[in-house]
Amino acid sequence: MRKEIVVIVALLCTIIATSCEDNTPQANPIIGKWKYVKTNDPMTGNHLVPTNEQSMVEYRKDKTSISYDYSGVETARCNYDITDSRIIIFGENLNGESWRNEAKYWFKDDTLVVRADGGFEYYDDYWVRTK
Structure with a gap:
């Protein structure tokens, strides 16, 4: 009888453990280091960045966002x-003046695409993950 109880409890624990939903928050996919490699202007097309x-x-x-050359x-x-x-992205200039820029983004495969939208025209910058 004791063995049967242990087996039943072990079986129940296994069922409960495998049926639990993973509620851990997903990591933010934008976190990491990205290199600017291409731009796409609707007027002139794709251009690789030198x-x-x-x-x-x-x-x-x-x-925190850090830019590098x-x-x-x-x-x-x-x-x-x-x-x-x-x-x-937002911050404050050395003179104390606040600024803010907003851009649409999406992922295309492993590439981060950021759209700089000027209202009636736009261009897309392509960034590949380096880290």
Whole structure:
């Protein structure tokens, strides 16, 4: 009888453990370091970015965004917020003036696409993950 109870309890624990839904929040897919490699302008088409212009951006878990030049030297630091379809970067200039930029984004395979929208015209920047 004792063995049967142990087997039943073990079986129930297995069933419960395998049927539980994973409720852990998914990691933010934008977190990481990205390199600017291509732009697409509807007027002139796709253009690869020359190596000496391939800047990088890093999105950290603490909602900090760091920009780097092509050689990896930090050029700017600000904050960001993200929704399902928009990246909002914001900060304050040295003179105390606040600023904010917002752009639509999506993922195409493993590439981050950010749309710079000027109202009646736009271009898409393509960023590949480096880290």
